[in-house]
Amino acid sequence: MAAAAEHRNTGQATADPSCSAGPQVTGLQIGPRSLQTRYFLAPLAGYTHLAFRIMLRRLGGVGLATTDLVQARMLLSETRKSLELVATNDEDRPLSVQIFSGCPGDLVGAARWLQDRGYEGIDINMGCPVARINGAGGGARLMCDVAGAVEMVARVIDAVDLPVTVKMRLGWDDNRITAPELAARLEDAGTAAVTVHGRTRQQGFGGTVCRRLLRETVQAVRRMPVIANGDIRTVHDAQTMFAETGCAAVAVGRGAMLDPWIFRRLIQAERGETPSDPSPDEQMAFLIDHFSLMRQQHGDYSCILFRKFAAWYGCVLGIPEDLEDRLRRFESVAEFDEITEQVRRRHGERRRQIPTALIRVPDGPVSHW
Ligand SMILES: Cc1cc2nc3c(=O)[nH]c(=O)nc-3n(C[C@H](O)[C@H](O)[C@H](O)COP(=O)(O)O)c2cc1C
Structure with missing residues (x-):
């Protein structure tokens, strides 16, 4: 448990003067990692692969990116698909690898596999609504059994020296909102940070993000950073997310597809500059x-x-x-x-428009993605 204890309570917002993004941009400490901004890329399976992550990083402002979710057993078997998902390079830093499984032994094995190969952070998925993944006990299903979920994460924390984070939703449905309790207990177990998508599993990707419950989750922990996620499309969305929830950072998923320049705009705004449009x-x-x-x-x-x-x-x-x-x-x-x-x-012939509906989402809680 030594490693877990070291990682505990180290989530601090830091004004980092060495930050290449500019002196006024606030960074964040997650476990041993000093992240230069509080604007993270949320994983979008099938889209946020290595090439896309690097493109976003080159534009500036990305504090942390996470790989698409990788099935722990597939990673241990080193299938071609899972190796493609964890492919990375020096430009792709800082990076966490997201793993999922309903089987603790597989999660532990995958975490060790990643540590042995020099990866720097492990994120455990407890948010995925997809029926196939939930049916196998992974993804959002884990949130239904708080004690079991914490036990599972604790085993991973014990097994590696890397910071372990968790990505979750608010809970399974409106009657089972477990994020605040789960976050608090994960903090006690030594989790380095949690990212919370402000919807329940039952909501899928519909309805609106509940910022009140995100705030309750932030208030339920002592010092562990809570990263708020969901429906951030603009600088204003991010600013109000910070103000209304007290979160330590925000994670942007579809907003980065709809506007790859959003991270650059966020640091420009934080520096007091006018966010610029790409030429x-x-x-x-x-x-x-x-x-x-x-x-x-x-x-x-x-x-x-x-x-x-x-x-x-x-x-x-x-x-x-x-x-x-x-x-x-x-x-x-x-x-x-x-x-x-x-x-x-032919530039300019067609007007730019960015409907969110463009990005296909699992349609409802029981869909087969
Ligand atoms: C196409 C798609 C793929 C996703 N893949 C993952 C994933 O691999 N792991 C994960 O934790 N969340 C995944 N999510 C959820 C997002 O990370 C995020 O929590 C959700 O889209 C809400 O944030 P946003 O409004 O900024 O997109 C996915 C969402 C979409 C739409």
Whole structure:
């Protein structure tokens, strides 16, 4: 338990003068990690992979990113898919790897596997609403049994020297709001921080985030940082989240897809500057570099992987619809280059619009994602 005790109660907001993001930007200490900003990237399975994380980091402002959720047993078996999910490099720092399982032994094994390979932080998923994952005792199902969940996390904390964090929801449903109690008991067990998505599992991704219950969760702990999450799309959303909940940091998921410049805007606002809009050239560079980074990791298969980004790039960058349609179907690097050249020439033809509905979410609590 020594490592866990060291990690306890070390969540402090810090004005870090060495922070490359600027002297006025407040950082955060989570266990032994000094994070330079309080703006974190929430995992979005299928989107927040290595290439996308690096692109966001290059824009500035990301205090911490987390991988997509990785099944602990798959990681122990070193399946190709799980190794792709934990792929990282020096530019992709600071990073936590998110693991999930209903089986404590697998979680412990995966945590040790990660520690042995030099990863710096472990995040345990207790928020996923997907039926397949809950049915196996993982994800949000863990929140129904507070004692069992704490016991499971404690075993992981005991097994590694890395800071262990937990991502959860408010509870299973309105009648079972367990986040405040769970957070308090996780703090006692030595958890370094918790991220709370302000919805219940029953809500899925519908309805609104309950900031009152997020605040109750913040108030239930002593010093462990609580990171508030859900529906932050703008600088104003983040500022009001801090003000209304007292959270130590915010995690932005879909908001980072809809506006990859949101982290940069957040630090600009914190410094008292006017948040700036990306120029058309910057927007094009983002699109092209994102694909190029994907190719470095996935080779030609990137042509298929990248297609799922076409719809939101179309809206966010205002890509004319016929070209967006081609981005959904392109088959080669040469074709991608030709499409992007046309996008550049026809910039401004279509208005930018960023509907949240663009990002597919599991539709309701019992869906098969
Ligand atoms: C497509 C998609 C994939 C997600 N994947 C994960 C995941 O792998 N792990 C996790 O903890 N949460 C996951 N989430 C939940 C988000 O991290 C976040 O909690 C939720 O979307 C609310 O925050 P937002 O409004 O900023 O997106 C996912 C959400 C979406 C929409």
